[in-house]
Amino acid sequence: MNQVIITVPHSVCNTDSHIRHTCDFVALDAAETMYFKFPDLKPIMLVADVNRDITDYNRKSSRSSRFRTALRDLLTNQPFCVLDVHSFPPEYPGEFDDAEVAIGSNNYKLEPYIKDVTKYLADNGIRAYAVGNIIADIVQEVKDYGVPGLLFEFNEGLETEYRRYIAESIVDFVLVEMWA
Ligand SMILES: [Zn+2]
Numbered sequence: 001m002n003q004v005i006i007t008v009p010h011s012v013c014n015t016d017s018h019i020r021h022t023c024d025f026v027a028l029d030a031a032e033t034m035y036f037k038f039p040d041l042k043p044i045m046l047v048a049d050v051n052r053d054i055t056d057y058n059r060k061s062s063r064s065s066r067f068r069t070a071l072r073d074l075l076t077n078q079p080f081c082v083l084d085v086h087s088f089p090p091e092y093p094g095e096f097d098d099a100e101v102a103i104g105s106n107n108y109k110l111e112p113y114i115k116d117v118t119k120y121l122a123d124n125g126i127r128a129y130a131v132g133n134i135i136a137d138i139v140q141e142v143k144d145y146g147v148p149g150l151l152f153e154f155n156e157g158l159e160t161e162y163r164r165y166i167a168e169s170i171v172d173f174v175l176v177e178m179w180a
Contacts, residue, residue: 003079004043004174006031007071007138009057010086012048023051024087026163030154031085033167038175043083046071058084060137071138075145081178082142082149083170090157096131101166102153104131113148113178120173126166148178 008031013023028047035043046067048057057067071082088096096102101121103114114130121128134151142149152170154163 003041003074003077004038005071005074005079005082006034006043006045007057007082007084008045008047009067009084009138010048010052012051014051014053021089021092022053024085025089026087026154026156026158026160027085029160030087030152030163030167031083033164034083034085034171037168037171044074044079058086058136058138060140063137063141068138068141072141075142075147078145079147081174082138082147083174084136084138084142084149084151085154086152087154087156090155096153096155097129098127099129099131099153100127100155100158100162101170102129102131104134104136104151104153111148113150116177117150117170117173120177121166121169124169126169128166 008027010024011028013025015022031045035045048067055062055065057065062068088102103118118128118130136151139149139151154166
């Protein structure tokens with residue numbers, strides 16, 4: 001199946017949430033920008049329906065949820081790749097530092113596409129960092145099916161138009177460097 005899948009597991013906000021970063025505030029906009037940038041065959045988008053405080057779709061404990069079951073059904077058809085879209089607050093301390101977009105998983109050093117997309121974005125003037133040690137169960141399960149999976153964390157402090165430029169540059173990478 002020559003289909004791209006976009007997942008947005010943390011897009012539902014809830015101000016009563018017990019989690020400090022209650023949702024990924026700009027992830028859905030970034031994901032939709034990617035969706036419309038793909039020519040012809042539009043990706044399949046899986047978007048969260050509940051706040052992560054109720055079900056965190058990017059954790060192993062959520063694998064029996066409808067969201068993750070739907071993803072698994074798609075994975076059995078061997079899609080082209082999965083783009084898992086997140087965002088982080090710019091004041092976040094720690095591993096993302098001053099990244100405009102971070103790309104990662106729990107063992108990114110083993111994955112050529114992560115290094116390649118990071119370099120591609122950097123060559124386009126974007127502060128893109130490959131990071132490790134992200135809890136990324138969606139990408140983890142995607143890899144178990146032999147499908148390339150890339151997790152993106154967009155900086156929430158960016159201007160909208162610039163963030164969309166980054167999202168479109170990621171689609172360019174998929175089309176030029178992966179699809180070709
Ligand atoms: Zn997230």
